Amino acid sequence: MAISMKDKVVFVTGGGAGIGAATALEFAKLGAKVMICARREATLAEMESKLRAAGASDVHAFVLDVRDREAVETAIAQLPAAWQAVDVLVNNAGLSRGLAKMYEDDIQNWEEMLDTNVKGLLYVTRAVVPGMVKRNSGHVINLGSTAGHMTYPGGGVYCASKAAEKSITEGLRIDLNGTAVRVASIDPGMVETDFSLVRFRGDVERAAKVYANANPLTAEDIAETIVWVATRAPNVMIQTITMTPVSQANAFVLARKG
Ligand code: 8X3
Secondary structure, eight states: OOOOOTTOEEEEETTTSHHHHHHHHHHHHTTOEEEEEESOHHHHHHHHHHHHHHTOSEEEEEEOOTTOHHHHHHHHHTOOGGGSSOSEEEEOOOOOOOOOOTTTSOHHHHHHHIIIIIIIHHHHHHHHHHHHHHHTOOEEEEEOOGGGTSOOTTOHHHHHHHHHHHHHHHHHHHHTBTBSOEEEEEEESOEESTHHHHHTTTOHHHHHHHHTTSOOEEHHHHHHHHHHHHTSOTTOOOOEEEEOOTTBSSSSOBOOOO
16 A cells, blocks of 8 residues: 655755656655755745645755765754654756767766766765664665666766666665665656756757657656655565656667657
8 A cells, every 4th residue: 555655754856857856746746745955046946835836744945966975964964853854865866967988078077977976876875864774764766777777879977877876776775674764766768857958068959859759758757656666565665667768668779750
């Protein structure tokens, strides 16, 4: 039987846009207490009112760059009392940068991807999970990617970051074995969000081409799946969900129509 999310504390990193924002909204609809962080203040203020309107029983939104280890530690340690007991952590904050050949790439791109997708995820996990262990209750849902299963041209470092997410998820699950804390990875393929716009640093035309006639997944498709995972009965651990649009067989095989 599905478990209730009413008044559960759900923490979504990168909750200001894309999959993170859609996920936060989906939990809000179930009456959860929704906590989001994002790098940009502007997106947070807008999200806060949307989350309240969607039905969140309370909202806590704060600026945080998960790459900043000290800021992560301080932000989690200093959470208001009502927000300290995180029931569901959605490690969503992540990004890709460029599609250049590795031997020609700007090293800054690698720093951003690895620092956010790998180290940022680890910092947040390290700060939140001890409380879950103490309470013997909680759910960690990491955003992986089909990119972690199969490397594609120009994506070596992004794919490596998602392959790392896979190993980290598996390792955390092993380390938590014997507790009631659950660990899942949601691994999407093509999802139409700002992902490609960020990858191509605001090049709207290039980003649009990625999704053209591909009937991609939406952020809501992923959000609904995350909520489904979080609401399974306490004895059920969904380990990994790989999801692609029907048009996408793998990173290389995509049926564009039209
Ligand atoms: C996003 C999927 O294929 O664009 O993680 O890298 S892909």
